[in-house]
Amino acid sequence: MHPRWPSLPGTLTPFLYPSFYSNSPYRASRIFLDQCARRHESTTAELIHQTYEEGSHLNPHPTDYSRPVFTDKATLKIHSGAGGHGCISFLREKFIAFGPPNGGDGGTGGNVWIQAVRGETSLHKLARRTNIAASRGKNGMGKARGGERGEDVVITVPVGTVVREIERYDPVAIEEERARLEAGKQDSDDGPGSLKWSRDKWVLYPALTPRDVSRTELPRLPKPRKSALSMSQVKAPISLDLSKPMERPLLLAAGATGGLGNPHFVTKTVPRPKFATKGESGISITLELELKLLADVGLVGLPNAGKSTLLRAMSRSRARVGNWAFTTLQPNIGTVVLDDHKGRPQTMSSYEDGEPRTNFTIADIPGLVKDAHLDKGLGISFLRHVERAGVLAFVIDLSAGDATTALKALWKEVGEYERMKIQEEREDAEMDVEWSPFQSPEDALANRQETIVLSSGPSFDRPYATQIPSIAGKPWFVVATKADLPNTEENFAKLKAYLQDVNENREAHPSGQVKVWEKKVEAIPVSAINGHGVNRIREWTVELLDD
Ligand SMILES: Nc1nc2c(ncn2[C@@H]2O[C@H](COP(=O)(O)OP(=O)(O)OP(=O)(O)O)[C@@H](O)[C@H]2O)c(=O)[nH]1
Numbered sequence: 001m002h003p004r005w006p007s008l009p010g011t012l013t014p015f016l017y018p019s020f021y022s023n024s025p026y027r028a029s030r031i032f033l034d035q036c037a038r039r040h041e042s043t044t045a046e047l048i049h050q051t052y053e054e055g056s057h058l059n060p061h062p063t064d065y066s067r068p069v070f071t072d073k074a075t076l077k078i079h080s081g082a083g084g085h086g087c088i089s090f091l092r093e094k095f096i097a098f099g100p101p102n103g104g105d106g107g108t109g110g111n112v113w114i115q116a117v118r119g120e121t122s123l124h125k126l127a128r129r130t131n132i133a134a135s136r137g138k139n140g141m142g143k144a145r146g147g148e149r150g151e152d153v154v155i156t157v158p159v160g161t162v163v164r165e166i167e168r169y170d171p172v173a174i175e176e177e178r179a180r181l182e183a184g185k186q187d188s189d190d191g192p193g194s195l196k197w198s199r200d201k202w203v204l205y206p207a208l209t210p211r212d213v214s215r216t217e218l219p220r221l222p223k224p225r226k227s228a229l230s231m232s233q234v235k236a237p238i239s240l241d242l243s244k245p246m247e248r249p250l251l252l253a254a255g256a257t258g259g260l261g262n263p264h265f266v267t268k269t270v271p272r273p274k275f276a277t278k279g280e281s282g283i284s285i286t287l288e289l290e291l292k293l294l295a296d297v298g299l300v301g302l303p304n305a306g307k308s309t310l311l312r313a314m315s316r317s318r319a320r321v322g323n324w325a326f327t328t329l330q331p332n333i334g335t336v337v338l339d340d341h342k343g344r345p346q347t348m349s350s351y352e353d354g355e356p357r358t359n360f361t362i363a364d365i366p367g368l369v370k371d372a373h374l375d376k377g378l379g380i381s382f383l384r385h386v387e388r389a390g391v392l393a394f395v396i397d398l399s400a401g402d403a404t405t406a407l408k409a410l411w412k413e414v415g416e417y418e419r420m421k422i423q424e425e426r427e428d429a430e431m432d433v434e435w436s437p438f439q440s441p442e443d444a445l446a447n448r449q450e451t452i453v454l455s456s457g458p459s460f461d462r463p464y465a466t467q468i469p470s471i472a473g474k475p476w477f478v479v480a481t482k483a484d485l486p487n488t489e490e491n492f493a494k495l496k497a498y499l500q501d502v503n504e505n506r507e508a509h510p511s512g513q514v515k516v517w518e519k520k521v522e523a524i525p526v527s528a529i530n531g532h533g534v535n536r537i538r539e540w541t542v543e544l545l546d547d
């Protein structure tokens with residue numbers, strides 16, 4: 001196996017263009033790497049133009065890759081468990097030949113829950129399953145023993161999954177609706193007992209003869225019941241945006257209640273009822289899951305810029321690398337491990353909730369082409385992934401023309417996409433409209449605009465509603481790759497100068513937007529194919545993620 005960071009001497013050093021190297025603007029979080037870097041500094045100058053090994057982990061043959069298992073969409077049908085049937089049974093003891101009824105109630109069916117967890121990175125496991133069903137409650141038994149509850153199912157999804165409901169079949173809700181309508185028609189021919197003949201809802205005593213069956217007077221069917229848990233079910237239609245890891249799962253479909261045992265139907269005239277009710281049927285919901293947040297870092301770049309090679313250099317990924325555009329057609333996710341695989345951290349880092357970060361993920365996505373926001377190339381499907389990555393790394397090939405122009409072109413596509421997306425979401429989402437009319441005639445005369453504030457997104461009622469993301473507000477930096485190639489230094493110098501201007505507000509932000517991330521933007525020169533400079537990306541990313 002190839003080492004994660006190839007052990008060429010000097011690989012841990014900032015060496016490519018040492019004069020451009022600047023120190024971190026934030027706190028210094030590196031411990032171990034810096035020391036190594038210093039140790040190797042003296043040997044670096046000669047190693048700048050290291051030739052790379054053919055067929056190595058970083059310069060593989062195009063046929064040497066693993067097929068990505070990543071899936072970002074899945075359609076699922078979930079079924080909550082049906083209730084168990086009620087039991088028909090009678091007490092029988094010595095000297096009590098015809099005892100009172102003692103059939104137990106049926107058990108409640110299993111529930112279906114959903115939980116977003118850290119550690120999952122793809123929906124591929126769910127995409128293989130079309131149906132997910134919780135188990136049925138057990139039937140009630142004699143001696144007044146209730147049936148056992150059905151087993152629950154928890155669907156675990158990666159953080160960043162969006163869940164939408166497509167279709168729902170809820171028999172109890174349909175039954176309730178029907179009962180409500182029938183109650184309206186008071187003078188109907190059937191009278192109040194109309195429901196009593198729905199024989200399929202009853203369990204009859206097995207020893208009854210067909211004659212007995214036809215003679216049995218069934219009482220009015222009890223009202224359909226919902227399990228107590230159904231109160232905490234997510235409101236229909238389901239629309240969730242699970243953008244944070246959840247401590248507890250969320251209830252999607254509560255199990256149906258069990259049937260009633262025969263003691264429930266004892267009356268003066270029928271002291272020994274030979275019938276019980278069946279359990280309710282469970283709910284079936286068809287859901288569409290879509291994973292938007294792929295990774296902590298999204299690699300944004302033109303085709304053939306060297307994104308997949310960079311991913312290979314930073315993780316153990318085996319993404320396909322080839323010297324042509326659109327080598328990558330599906331996203332690849334790589335995990336960058338931040339400890340030495342023995343639990344000892346190499347870089348101190350933690351999530352917002354204080355939990356130590358042991359790794360972060362990078363998404364290598366297909367190359368971006370002009371007019372991608374109009375769905376050209378792999379267009380929208382690509383941009384959807386950019387939308388939610390925590391940090392954006394713009395990968396720019398220093399050997400392919402002016403780096404500043406390439407950076408601006410990338411930002412333009414991303415910015416256009418965002419504008420389009422916000423427009424669409426505005427139209428779709430349920431809006432809260434806040435309108436403040438003119439306060440005084442002077443206001444009206446001065447023709448000051450009346451303010452209308454539109455907001456969608458999470459509210460108290462819908463805490464998991466979709467949020468409108470802002471791409472320009474994300475932390476970003478530039479990875480200037482292929483720095484090992486000759487005559488790239490000048491290109492890098494120009495890029496660096498441009499970013500300096502952006503940092504000092506002499507140039508507009510390349511996205512063309514106003515509300516942008518305002519911290520210092522760094523350009524990091526790397527030679528991914530040699531593994532040079534990639535540690536710097538790692539440190540920089542961790543700082544941005546922690547910030
Ligand atoms: N000299 C040099 N070549 C590189 C470097 N990084 C990548 N390459 C080469 O550039 C070519 C494209 O690399 P990929 O990693 O496949 O590029 P990509 O951005 O993933 O391309 P698409 O998936 O097609 O968008 C390959 O032939 C790599 O060997 C580098 O740092 N230096």
Ligand SMILES: [Mg+2]
Pocket residue numbers: 307308309320321327328364
């Ligand atoms: Mg690629």
